[in-house]
Amino acid sequence: MSVFFHLLGQGVRDLFRAPWSLCMTIAAITLVSFLGGAFLMLVHNLDLQIGARQGNVQFQVYWQPQTTTEEVREVWAGLSSMEGVVNVRTFTPDQALGVLAESFQNSVDMEWMKGRSPLPPTALVECELPAEDGKKWAASMVERLRALPKVEKVSFNPLQVDLLTSWVGLTRMAFWPVTGFLLVVVALVVGNTIKLALLARREELEILRFVGASRAYIQFPLLVGGAFQGFLGAGLALGLLKLLHNGIEEMFNVPPLWMTISFLPPLHCLVIVATLAAVGVLSSLVALRN
C-alpha cells in the first residue's frame, strides 16, 4: 500500500522535474478543455431554453400610451387567469424605460424621463400552445388579448421557437465531432509530453529495469503523470469557464430574450474532469507502448 502511494507521489513529482514542459502541456490542455467546456455550456443553455419554451409562445401586449397605471393594473390582475397563460411579465412605462436604459448598458441617461415616460404600458404573456391547431389557437389568443380594454397592439413571434429548435439541431450535430476533435488534441499533447519525459529519462528507466523494477513499478508513475495533467488542465479550464460565466451570466437577460446563462451542472463538470484524466492515462499508455 505504501508503495502505491509512493509511486502516486513519484508520478506527480517526476512531472515537476521538467516544469516548463509541464506548464506548456497544462496550458494547452486548459485551452482545449476551455473551448470544449464553453461549447458544452452553449449546448446546455440551448437545451435549457428549448426545454423551457418548448411549445410555448410569447405575446407582447401594448396598451395605449395615455392609459393610466390604475386602469392597466386592473387588466393585468386578470391576465394570469386567462386560459393557456403560464407566465406574465408586466411593465409600467417607467419599468419599460428602466429595461430600455439597461439594454443600452445604462450609457444613456434616461433618469430625467422618469414619470414622463413616452413608452406605453406593456405585458409579456407566455402561453402554452395546445398540441394541435397551435396556429389557430394563437390567432384566437391575439384576438382575445386585443379585446382587452385600452389595448393598442398585440404581437407574437411564432418563429422564435422554430429558430431555437434549429440552433439546437445544429449544436447536436456538431457535438460529437467537436468533442472528439478536442479530445484527440488533448491526447496528442499529453502523449507527447510523456514521450518527451520518457526520452529524457531513458537511462534512468533502463537502470530501474536492471535493478529489478517490475513493469508496473516503472509505468504506474507515468500513467499517474498523464492523469494528473488531464486533471489539472480540466480543473483550470473549469475555473476559467466559471470566470467567463460570471461575466456573461446576465448578458442576455434583456428584452426580448430574457435568458440567464447557467453554468454547467456539477455532473457535467465531473464528466469533463474524469474524461480528461482518462485521456491522459490512455495517451500515456500509448506513449509507453511505442
Place this chain on the structure above:
Amino acid sequence: MITISKMSYTFGKQLALKDVNFCMKQGEFVFLCGPSGAGKTTFMRILHGALPVQRGKVDVAGYDLNTLPERRKHLLRRDVSVVFQDFKILTNQTVFANVALPLKVRGIPRHIIEKRVRAVLRSLHLDHKAMSPCEELSGGEQQRVAVARAVVVKPKLLLADEPTGNLDYELSMRMMDIFQQFHKFGTSIMIATHNREIMERMSGARVVTLHDGVMHEGCVETGGGL
C-alpha cells in the same frame, strides 16, 4: 545456476559469440577473462536479459531465457545482480539513493533499507559519502557504488563486469574480500576481468576465457588484451 548450450550472438554481421557451451553450478566462483572485444560484456548482457537469445539455449537461475517474456524479466533480475562496466548509476542522485534503489523497487520497508544500505556502504568504505551526489565521486568511488548496489540485495548470482577496473591494488583486494564474503554466504559469482592480481588472490577459483567469441576452459594465454 547457468546452463548454456550452443549460444551464438551477432551484432549485424559481426559475430560476438560463437557456439558457446557453458555450465556454472550454484555457489561457484568463476573468472571470465579474455582480451578487449572478446565478447565478455555481450555474454553477461545476455545472461541478465539485456540482449535477447538469438541462437542456442540459455537457462539462468531457473529462468529459461529463450521463452522468458519481457514483462517477467524483472523476476530474473531480482535473482541476478549486475555490476556494469560503465557503472550505470544515477549520477544526479546520492550514493545512498543509488544503493537503496534495488531494495526500493522490491517494496522493502524503509527502516530495513536504511540498515542494509548503511551496512553495505560501511563494508565498501563509502559510509562517509552516503549523502554525496554520485557526480561528485571519483571513478573508483562510483565503481564501488555500483558494486554496493549489486550486492545489497543478496543476489543468487552476481555478474560483475570489470569491477576493479578503476581501483588501485589495495581497493581491488578489498573488493575481492567482499565478493568472497558473499560467495561464502552462497552467492554464485562471475567476474569478467583482465586483472591477474585478483585472479591470483582467488587461486582456487575456476577460470574461463573468451577469445574472439569462442569460450575455452582455463586461463588461455592470448597475447592480446589489456
